[in-house]
Amino acid sequence: MQSFRKEIWLEIPTRRAFVNITPQVAAALAESGIREGLCLVNAMHITASVFINDDESGLHHDYEQWLETLAPFNASPQVYHHNRTGEDNADAHLKRQVMGREVVVAVTDGHLDFGTWEQIFYGEFDGRRRKRVLVKIIGE
Secondary structure, eight states: OOOEEEEEEEEESSSSSSOOOHHHHHHHHHHHHOSEEEEEEEESTTTTTEEOOOOOOHHHHOOOOOOHHHOOOOOOOTOOGGGGGGGSSSHHHHHHHOOOSEEEEEEEEEOOOTTOOOOOEEEEESSSSSSEEEEEEEEE
8 A cells, every 4th residue: 555645835815715635636746656546635724625516616615615604714713712712713724624634536537527527626714824634545
């Protein structure tokens, strides 16, 4: 069994965004040389997410509105206790919890083995600084 590790670095200029990272993950898989196995992709920051879904702008807009309804941005320490630490990103932690930390994709014949329309996304909920995503591939 082989193991391969790569980091993808992103710097999102806005507070929130969804970025399709499928091409970077596929490039890491090609670099690994692994043909059969599993590919783990996870956000290495507690205010960011990795998830799988359709690359459709209406859906991304719906996610944004839905997440703002669940955990609206509000820097006030009266609204979110976490913001009493001097932070203003409590909502980003909650959004990450809903969207998830990581995904695992099967690797078959050297390719990411997706269902129809599936793509890997990085969800940023407290951007404007450099963050990383871990790609860990195991297999043969």
